[in-house]
Amino acid sequence: MYIKCQVTHKVKRLHMATIKDVAKQANVSIATVSRVVNNGPKVGKETRERVLNVMREIGYVPDANARALVKQKSDTIGVVVPDISDPFFAALASGIDKVARKNNVQMLLSTTAVDAEAEQKAIEMLIERRCESLVVHSKKLSDEALLTLAKRVPGMVIIDRYIEEIAERCIWLDNYQGGRIAARYLHTLGHKHVACITSSYQIEDPKLRLQGFTEGLSDVNVSVRCVEQGEPNQQGGEKAAQAIISQHPEVTAVFAYNDAMAIGAISTLEDNGYKVGQDISVIGFDDVLIARYSRPKLTTLKYPIELMAQQAAELALNINKASDNSPNISLYKHLPQLVKRESTHLLG
Template sequence: MNIREVARLAKVSTATVSRTINGSDKVTPETKERVQRAIEELKFYPNTWARALGSGRSRLYGLIISDITNPFFPELVKSFEDIAVQNGQEVLVANTNYDPARMEQCVSRMLQRKVDGVAIMTSEMDPRLITEFQDRDIPLVFLDTGTAQKLTSNIVVDYASGVDAAVEHIVGLGHTEIAFISGPMMLRSARVRREAFVACLERRGIGAGLMEEGNHQVDGGHGAMERLLSRKTRPTAVLASNDMTAIGALGAIHESGLRVPEDISIVGFDDIQISAFTQPALTTVRLSRDEIARVAFRALYGIRQEGSKGAEYGVPTSLVLRSSTGRVPRDTTGKMREDAGLVRA
């Protein structure tokens, strides 16, 4: 079943069939109609590869992420796919599993599939691989890591305003002992979030906050929170570098016999789906994956379509208030902790 059979049935040339499929050029409505009927009658689906071979465009866009299993990504993937499909394009998703070797493999796969553009949403990225794309004039877009050039764009998330809103909220509730559980410091996005927090406290003249390092996973948040709880001065509010970390912290607090938000307030970051369903529901800084996906696709597709250039795109963050934050407890010393422990025992 190919374009020739359609042409034969419609009594036109293959060129005309191709033209009506591509909706382009000048084809008489009647001819177009005739061809359409033939296509439907034969249940003809044009072979995308052959189309790509002929036209030099694959209508395929690569989306490289660290790990689809990380709750941050599914929404991103979904939104990206949605908008791509809306524009008649396809998406090739690839997981690097945080592994540089896999990343190299992903790049190779993209190159072989001759994608029309790649969105790179991982933190780790060998610059050598980037040039591999750029040498072939393949548009790129990065999330927070990269710089706008000819055909490559960069999305910069406004972490600062989100962190600022969170701190303002916390401070407004009377908290002064505020801690931060960061992500792994080797990640740029983790560093940026942390720096935003430090800068924010400084700006407000609040002493440097307590710091612990997590790993952007639940277990890291759990461990970091345990360390925070064992300090002489316990924080009354904790900001986490992402929601997974916050969930881990929630668990650690729960196990220690303290309550959220009565004893300690928690703020997350990202607003992943489950954050609305934890006990208590997590107050968090929302980073719209939908927005990121939209911008990323536009950056890639627009370059091809409208011949635009690589650019920087900002995406905002916003505070989502739920139940994990509350007024600072009157007694903020370690004493209360013992009480709480006794109550449970």
């Protein structure tokens, strides 16, 4: 008998409280409980407090998906990025999270590893979760695919990419001008033998940065001695730098696709006897946190990704409330800013 009572007690504790349980114990209708859960009108203060007390007592937790169905939306903002372990995308997610918290919504994050099919699935999943607000970083889906998705979700904002047909929903950086800024700066330092380390990923950003860099140097009658590709991380930068110094020892300056590749290049250069910032200059791109703490501290082009992410999140959350006036699209285009540190030097 004792054992039977114990078993019965356990079964009772394992029972998950339902909205019916709340209604029965609070002596109200299921509709009233639903209005309390969704913060609806026509519920008296005493009734609301009684229902909330019962919910706490019996451990009732409203189902998020059910609430979304009732409200036809969810209290979430969906975010699609390639890789959260990358400091650049971590900063992007951090920017969105700050806006989400300020607006009392949850951030739902999905990663895609720079793959078109994964990007499509991630966006579809967030749409199924009834996310009316999306911030999407997509480099592999075609413009046409993103336009189709954007038609389904008016609150979908594209970050780090420009699509003319939905320019009012794109927050982007002028990568081409970033390359020109790097070229102009190295030229002012007197460098004529320069190399470029770029990403092997077949996306638009490295192509635009390289194009801006080479054309910026061409304007002052300087040509790029060599272009080395690699994965956009420290290891990719290390290997690319090794190829540069073995094949083009005359190079006095290197422009890298991002800070990770620049720091990897610095490691290889220092290991091979170069004093970066004295014998050779290195300039990166992004200005992620590690750029300020590398040795030497990295000269780079600041990509205001956290600021852009905040802007994208605010736009995604508020886009349905916008007036009929045409948005100021110029606000959505950002230019990288040169940050001068110790890894570049003036040629004597």
